Amino acid sequence: MDIQDIQSYMVGVGKQARAAARLVARADTATKNQALTLTAQSIERDMKRLLDANAIDLKAARAKKLDAPLIDRLTLTEKTIAGMADGLLQIVKLPDPVGEISGLKRQPSGIEVGRMRVPLGVVAIIYEARPNVTADAAGLCLKSGNAAILRGGSEAIHSNQAIAACVHEGLKGAGLPATAVQVIETTDRAAVGELLRLNEYVDIVVPRGGKSLIERVMREARIPMIKHLDGVCHVYIDDKADLDKAIRIADNAKTQRLGTCNTMETLLVARGVADEVLPRLAKIYFDKGIELRGDTAALQILRSAFGPDAPQIKAATEEDWYTEYLAAILAVRIVDGLDQAIDHIARYGSQHTDAIVTEDEARARRFLREVDSSSVMVNASTRFADGYEYGLGAEIGISTDKLHARGPVGLEGLTSLKWVVFGHGEIRT
DSSP: OOHHHHHHHHHHHHHHHHHHHHHHHTOOHHHHHHHHHHHHHHHHHTHHHHHHHHHHHHHHHHHTTOOHHHHHHHOOOHHHHHHHHHHHHHHHHSOOOTTOEEEEEEOTTSOEEEEEEEEOSEEEEEEOSOTHHHHHHHHHHHHTTOEEEEEOOGGGHHHHHHHHHHHHHHHHHTTOOGGGEEEOOOOOTHHHHHHTTOTTTOSEEEEESOHHHHHHHHHHOOSOBOOOOOOOEEEEEOTTSOHHHHHHHHHHHHHSOTTSTTSEEEEEEEHHHHHHHHHHHHHHHHHTTOEEEEOHHHHHHHHHHHOTTOTTEEEOOGGGGGOOOOSSEEEEEEESSHHHHHHHHHHHOOSSEEEEEOSOHHHHHHHHHHOOSSEEEESSOGGGOSTTTTTSSSOSEEEOOSSSOOEEEOTGGGEEEEEEEEOSSOOOO
């Protein structure tokens, strides 16, 4: 397509989404749940077709020599496809937030005033690599009464279109318009720019992907956003920690999956337990191919334990404390205690997810109160910062902003509140 064709195509998508949004907003819970159930059944039935489509994308990705974490995010397996279907069925089980009235109170005038939860309208999601986002986003937008415009990365175009076909089958089977969920068919990057200018038709945009994508959306969008820019997540091992518990958590937070926004990127260890816990953890990391970049105190402990020339031990730079690696690299710093750990997170963190491992309840409470992140954890892996794990069924993304939605964004984050008033003939005097 040339630029005029892309502009025309995107405006058409926006118009169709706006029209569909009105129909989805008034659909009852049973209809929306039927569409989700039929979509889940279609995904399970068409597993082979989805795997075949994904194989085309993977072949192209390897030919382009895309990096390993991206290929990991792109890959569908029988397990992940089953997980997509299960995620939709989990959304079916969740209460429908649309139309819920809360805080209804009678005022001295006699009127009753409350707030009703309503859909946002048209939600545009721009994402990279992860085909499962297509199903998750479609399901969450539908259950929350919104229409969705989905623009996946070019590297996943065949996978996304195959999943979209299942979604459209579910929508049509429930009597809803297929245009309630539209997956952009062109891989031309100009389509993203046009989408970000559709403020007449799109109510909110959610970017999910690498830093460059999110920075572009922040720079160009004329539409409000739900977003996070970085996932510089920390685990702090306190000197009152159960060290066996700390080792399990710090291992999982880094190595369970490297290329996710809730993966730990910096390990903070209290000086009082560093000599005991750091060598044990480092052995696990080294066996899994993780490179450690430590401050002076961490280097001294590591080199004493593994030798001065150990290839997986390097000195950390100032830049390392700010870095979201999404790779087999971990920054390590020894801190004097809780205050210094909190100060480090405040200076270098990205307000995404941070965890403390401690058996001291007072310190745990301080960490929860004082660490200003969208998810703050006690004695748990940062990898739990996920909509599915939080009981949201799935997530549209994670927000580190402080207005509207924060943390994993599920159904409630895709709605807003409006004031409603019930009167009995009262007039203002």
